[in-house]
Amino acid sequence: MSRPVVEVTGLTVRYAGATALDGVDLAVGEGELVALIGANGAGKSTLVKALSGLLRPHAGTITVRGRLAQVPEGREMFGDLTVDDNLRLGGWRNPEGRRGRDTSPIYELLPELSDLRRRRAGSLSGGQQQMVAIGRALMARPDILVVDELSLGLAPLVVTTLVGHLRTLNTERGLAVLLIEQNARLALDMCERAYVLETGRIALHGAAKDLARDPQVTAAYLGGHVEAGGGLEAGGHVEVGGGQEAGGRLEAGGHASGGHVEAAT
Amino acid sequence: MSDLLGYIVTGLGIGAGFALVASGLVAIYRVTRVVNFAQGAFAVLAAMLTASLLGSGVPHGVAELGGVALGAITGLLVGVVAIGRPGTSPGTSLIVTLGLGVLAYAIEILIWGDQPRSYPGVPGVAEVGGARLQAHYLLIVAVTGPVFAVMAWFFARTDLGKALSACASNRYAAQVVGIDVRRMGLLAFAIGGALGGLAGVLTTPVQQVTFDSDVALIVNGFAAAVLGGLTRPGVALAGGLLLGVAQTLVAGYGGGAYQVEVALVLMLTVMIVQAARTGPVAETAR
Numbered sequence: 001m002s003r004p005v006v007e008v009t010g011l012t013v014r015y016a017g018a019t020a021l022d023g024v025d026l027a028v029g030e031g032e033l034v035a036l037i038g039a040n041g042a043g044k045s046t047l048v049k050a051l052s053g054l055l056r057p058h059a060g061t062i063t064v065r066g067r068l069a070q071v072p073e074g075r076e077m078f079g080d081l082t083v084d085d086n087l088r089l090g091g092w093r094n095p096e097g098r099r100g101r102d103t104s105p106i107y108e109l110l111p112e113l114s115d116l117r118r119r120r121a122g123s124l125s126g127g128q129q130q131m132v133a134i135g136r137a138l139m140a141r142p143d144i145l146v147v148d149e150l151s152l153g154l155a156p157l158v159v160t161t162l163v164g165h166l167r168t169l170n171t172e173r174g175l176a177v178l179l180i181e182q183n184a185r186l187a188l189d190m191c192e193r194a195y196v197l198e199t200g201r202i203a204l205h206g207a208a209k210d211l212a213r214d215p216q217v218t219a220a221y222l223g224g225h226v227e228a229g230g231g232l233e234a235g236g237h238v239e240v241g242g243g244q245e246a247g248g249r250l251e252a253g254g255h256a257s258g259g260h261v262e263a264a265t
Numbered sequence: 266m267s268d269l270l271g272y273i274v275t276g277l278g279i280g281a282g283f284a285l286v287a288s289g290l291v292a293i294y295r296v297t298r299v300v301n302f303a304q305g306a307f308a309v310l311a312a313m314l315t316a317s318l319l320g321s322g323v324p325h326g327v328a329e330l331g332g333v334a335l336g337a338i339t340g341l342l343v344g345v346v347a348i349g350r351p352g353t354s355p356g357t358s359l360i361v362t363l364g365l366g367v368l369a370y371a372i373e374i375l376i377w378g379d380q381p382r383s384y385p386g387v388p389g390v391a392e393v394g395g396a397r398l399q400a401h402y403l404l405i406v407a408v409t410g411p412v413f414a415v416m417a418w419f420f421a422r423t424d425l426g427k428a429l430s431a432c433a434s435n436r437y438a439a440q441v442v443g444i445d446v447r448r449m450g451l452l453a454f455a456i457g458g459a460l461g462g463l464a465g466v467l468t469t470p471v472q473q474v475t476f477d478s479d480v481a482l483i484v485n486g487f488a489a490a491v492l493g494g495l496t497r498p499g500v501a502l503a504g505g506l507l508l509g510v511a512q513t514l515v516a517g518y519g520g521g522a523y524q525v526e527v528a529l530v531l532m533l534t535v536m537i538v539q540a541a542r543t544g545p546v547a548e549t550a551r
Contacts, residue, residue, distance in 0.1 A: 098424070
């Protein structure tokens with residue numbers, strides 16, 4: 001791993017006595033694509049909030065070298081404001097001040113947004129909103145983008161476009177991405193390294209390729225037994241990610257326990 | 266006929282005061298979700314200070330600006346107490362503002378006594394289309410119009426205004442992009458204080474101010490603001506003007522004693538209709 005942009009050590013967060021994160025260690029290097037997968041309630045959202053400084057950890061350290069911007073779960077648009085104003089506000093903390101709030105570079109990076117700039121963000125489709133959320137985060141000129149649930153509720157084709165954009169930003173601008181995803185297939189396909197979060201702890205981590213073949217991971221998150229690993233290569237195409245997940249879930253019914261099935265939804 | 270026109274222009278002048286109070290309520294509510302019951306106190310304090318300043322020889326214009334500035338500062342202070350502590354719920358903050366409004370009575374009586382105060386505004390009588398009315402009403406309308414225009418420009422065109430609107434639109438997202446929502450809330454309280462102060466300063470020459478003038482202002486201002494679900498300044502303006510005109514007409518053709526009842530009936534009607542249609546006010550605001 002290259003020099004880390006984000007380094008988390010021993011991160012512990014408690015809500016009213018309940019431990020949401022318990023000694024999490026995680027790092028993302030410069031220009032690296034890293035996935036964090038885990039079931040509902042594993043602590044993914046808590047980790048995102050802690051990384052963005054919206055939540056004070058009970059113990060542990062978070063070191064961010066450079067700037068971190070978040071694409072929040074559920075897109076979180078400023079629904080009453082225009083797309084352009086949404087983007088502009090993304091540059092609120094940009095150190096360049098007024099000049100840093102110029103939105104034109106975003107329309108070059110994400111040309112789909114150009115025609116939407118005067119539209120109310122609340123009136124857009126989910127995919128369009130997700131693109132606005134990414135653009136808004138990019139306005140902060142981040143070194144690392146924390147994307148919380150990229151694919152949730154979006155059509156597979158839309159997800160493909162979004163992943164394409166993230167990959168381009170990664171290769172052309174050296175943008176690091178920490179992708180928090182329920183769709184493990186998508187996350188492991190897109191990223192180089194991955195962490196598996198289970199009930200507040202990092203259960204596994206390693207190269208995404210290896211994790212995709214790991215029997216534990218396949219059973220719990222990829223909705224199938226090891227044979228599915230072979231299928232993954234073929235099914236690794238992002239456009240089938242969403243559909244695959246649903247199909248995999250049915251298939252998993254026989255093999256995985258109830259908890260595992262839940263993890264795949 | 267000329268009576269009617271006179272009532273309408275007078276009503277617009279009175280309504281402009283309500284609209285200013287209402288827009289102050291809206292400015293604060295949109296950003297903080299707090300219904301600020303100390304809003305009327307901003308007007309009273311500003312008017313009292315202006316009266317004192319004018320009485321001690323400070324020229325017109327400067328004295329009024331001093332009053333508005335006191336409104337803004339008071340707004341900020343109320344904001345600090347009401348929302349300064351992280352995690353205070355809007356309901357708790359509402360009660361705090363109510364308490365501060367009562368505290369303001371004590372302070373006003375301590376400093377200025379309990380007698381009504383007033384000061385001269387624009388002197389003389391103006392004629393509008395054959396109707397004769399106090400010229401000061403025209404000043405109220407002439408100031409309120411541009412103030413609303415500037416507010417509209419501020420919220421729609423400036424980055425700071427957009428950041429305030431962003432807090433109103435999606436508080437969580439505002440935090441995500443790094444906007445300090447608490448500081449924005451305090452700014453909203455200061456703006457609300459200035460608007461309330463302006464209402465008091467403008468209307469005192471035609472309506473004396475006493476320590477408890479805030480009740481009529483808050484009732485009418487709230488009635489106007491609630492028309493737009495407490496979130497739409499344009500509707501609050503229209504509502505304020507409508508209330509002012511309705512009350513003047515009631516006073517002119519009926520009896521002056523029923524003025525506040527007009528506002529109460531309107532407010533209750535709107536709230537009942539809204540509640541029946543979409544649930545509580547807080548819900549419609551989202």
